[in-house]
Amino acid sequence: MIRQSSSQRYDVIVVGAGNAALTAAISASQNGARVLVLEKAPEAERGGNSRFSGGLFRFAYEGIADLKPLRQGLPPREWERVEVGHYAPDRFFDDLMRVTQGQANRELSQLLTQQSYPTMLWMTELGVVWEWTELWSVRGDDQLRFNPGSILEARNKGVGLMEYLFAAAQRAGVDIAYQARMTGFLQDGTDQVTGVRVRTPQGTEDAQAGAVILASGGFEANAEMRARYLGPGWDQVKVRGTRFNTGETLRMALDIGAKPVGHWQGCHATPIDGNAPPVGDLRLTDRTNRLSYPYSIMVNSLGRRFVDEGEDLGGYTYARMGRAILAQPGALAYQIFDQKTVHPLEERYATGSPVVGNTIREIAHKLNIPTDTLVHTVEEFNAAVQRGHFDPAIKDAKGTLGLEPPKSNWALPIDTPPYVVYSATCGITFTFGGIQIDSQGRVIDTEDNPIPGLYATGEITGNFFFHNYPGGSGLLRGAVFGRIGGANAAAEALGK
Ligand SMILES: Cc1cc2nc3c(=O)[nH]c(=O)nc-3n(C[C@H](O)[C@H](O)[C@H](O)COP(=O)(O)OP(=O)(O)OC[C@H]3O[C@@H](n4cnc5c(N)ncnc54)[C@H](O)[C@@H]3O)c2cc1C
Numbered sequence: 001m002i003r004q005s006s007s008q009r010y011d012v013i014v015v016g017a018g019n020a021a022l023t024a025a026i027s028a029s030q031n032g033a034r035v036l037v038l039e040k041a042p043e044a045e046r047g048g049n050s051r052f053s054g055g056l057f058r059f060a061y062e063g064i065a066d067l068k069p070l071r072q073g074l075p076p077r078e079w080e081r082v083e084v085g086h087y088a089p090d091r092f093f094d095d096l097m098r099v100t101q102g103q104a105n106r107e108l109s110q111l112l113t114q115q116s117y118p119t120m121l122w123m124t125e126l127g128v129v130w131e132w133t134e135l136w137s138v139r140g141d142d143q144l145r146f147n148p149g150s151i152l153e154a155r156n157k158g159v160g161l162m163e164y165l166f167a168a169a170q171r172a173g174v175d176i177a178y179q180a181r182m183t184g185f186l187q188d189g190t191d192q193v194t195g196v197r198v199r200t201p202q203g204t205e206d207a208q209a210g211a212v213i214l215a216s217g218g219f220e221a222n223a224e225m226r227a228r229y230l231g232p233g234w235d236q237v238k239v240r241g242t243r244f245n246t247g248e249t250l251r252m253a254l255d256i257g258a259k260p261v262g263h264w265q266g267c268h269a270t271p272i273d274g275n276a277p278p279v280g281d282l283r284l285t286d287r288t289n290r291l292s293y294p295y296s297i298m299v300n301s302l303g304r305r306f307v308d309e310g311e312d313l314g315g316y317t318y319a320r321m322g323r324a325i326l327a328q329p330g331a332l333a334y335q336i337f338d339q340k341t342v343h344p345l346e347e348r349y350a351t352g353s354p355v356v357g358n359t360i361r362e363i364a365h366k367l368n369i370p371t372d373t374l375v376h377t378v379e380e381f382n383a384a385v386q387r388g389h390f391d392p393a394i395k396d397a398k399g400t401l402g403l404e405p406p407k408s409n410w411a412l413p414i415d416t417p418p419y420v421v422y423s424a425t426c427g428i429t430f431t432f433g434g435i436q437i438d439s440q441g442r443v444i445d446t447e448d449n450p451i452p453g454l455y456a457t458g459e460i461t462g463n464f465f466f467h468n469y470p471g472g473s474g475l476l477r478g479a480v481f482g483r484i485g486g487a488n489a490a491a492e493a494l495g496k
Contacts, residue, residue, distance in 0.1 A: 013196055014036070015216045016040075016048060016216035018217065019161060020481070021037060022482070024213045024485050025037050036175045037169070038196070049430060050158055067151065070152060081143055085146070099467070100469075101468075104465065111439050133153040145393040182196045183197045191451065193211070209453075215482065216245070219247025220430050238428070257445040258456075261462040262433045266433070269320070271290045271291065276427060286348075290352070293321065294310045295392065296337050298336075301369060302369070308407055315471035319429070334422070357419050361375060382414060384402055396409050396410060440484065442488065
């Protein structure tokens with residue numbers, strides 16, 4: 001039951017309790033609003049996809065000096081061993097445009113990239129503790145080399161991130177109701193959003209507010225909507241995160257006139273362990289990911305390669321690699337490593353059960369793959385590998401020649417047994433289609449006007465990601481527009 005009297009009316013209601021929601025709630029509270037967060041999940045499962053995440057935030061910085069305020073107290077010795085390069089807002093913007101084939105909304109993308117560093121500083125002030133990410137970084141004996149832009153993740157990943165944010169929300173005086181599912185909007189005669197209808201275990205009630213912020217995720221956990229929007233095969237994919245992001249608030253927003261924008265047939269989907277559970281498990285969080293494929297060759301169950309595993313740095317290909325695997329028979333792929341390439345494997349592979357063999361024939365037999373085809377695939381690949389220096393930290397241009405599909409970087413012959421093979425299938429992370437917001441976080445309607453009293457942030461918003469995605473941008477997008485939308489919702493609700 002949500003306790004509310006007319007004298008204690010909330011100024012701002014935030015729907016959802018992930019990263020986007022809590023940053024919005026805290027921002028609204030910092031701007032003077034009395035805030036209520038409605039979380040559909042029970043308390044034990046709170047935190048949405050954000051809690052399942054790797055906690056990686058992509059952000060712009062000019063150099064190592066910008067990183068120091070984010071990791072205060074690190075000994076000078078530690079700063080000497082890291083190589084971070086620089087990643088100006090323009091470079092982040094260019095990356096975003098490049099991987100989205102120029103379709104990301106330019107104004108919102110400018111804001112996202114320019115506000116990325118100030119938002120990281122703000123989150124640090126809120127108490128989020130950051131650590132070096134292992135994703136796409138290379139650790140030498142006394143050196144840490146990062147892929148620029150992909151430097152920091154929250155300590156203890158998504159679980160840690162959400163612990164820090166729930167603590168910050170509590171300190172900010174934000175109220176949170178669990179098992180509180182939004183089931184509809186309240187609007188007055190002018191279409192002003194005046195609150196939401198909420199279903200709790202005690203029944204249905206109306207919660208009034210001066211402004212509402214939708215931060216309730218995408219529709220990735222809804223098989224019917226996946227089939228309808230993403231297309232054939234997507235209803236059966238595994239879901240990497242929360243079971244609660246079923247898209248009903250997105251539908252409700254469309255029903256009151258919010259403008260659908262972005263890539264409705266597109267989503268973020270990665271290679272995950274072929275034996276991963278059908279929906280995210282908080283004991284595993286993101287550990288089912290299988291992202292070291294750039295150092296492997298990937299074959300399907302017919303024994304054939306089907307993709308350029310080394311087309312770009314992993315952070316720029318992994319989000320569309322799930323789709324490539326889904327298109328294979330049985331939505332299954334095998335990542336084949338030899339003893340030269342098992343060393344750079346991400347530590348998450350330790351949770352898997354690889355098939356190991358001393359010959360490719362043995363591997364084919366164990367995986368029930370046509371033997372002659374797999375042997376031919378490996379021989380043909382090995383013969384096409386060009387000379388060069390293998391360097392996992394950069395695009396090393398050590399590729400293949402005359403092979404279709406090519407492997408553009410990190411091509412080493414598969415010739416040093418025992419061979420180690422991990423199965424992978426497609427796991428959906430989040431959906432790209434959503435509702436239009438403007439630079440103030442206001443929801444825009446189909447006549448291109450703001451819907452009074454309605455804001456949104458995070459996965460529920462569209463127009464940011466198309467076809468692909470630069471790793472670490474999802475959490476950042478939620479926080480940047482959570483902070484902006486929270487402040488503006490508070491101002492609207494308080495009549496400022
Ligand atoms: C395994 C995994 C790893 C990832 N790793 C990263 C990473 O390292 N870096 C990165 O940037 N991104 C990562 N992502 C993507 C990232 O998690 C999401 O983009 C981001 O968390 C979305 O935040 P959000 O707040 O919009 O949604 P969520 O965190 O999913 O929150 C949505 C909330 O809305 C609630 N909700 C839904 N419907 C209702 C309703 N009707 N009423 C009330 N509440 C409702 C849900 O219960 C949930 O609390 C990862 C995702 C997964 C699944």
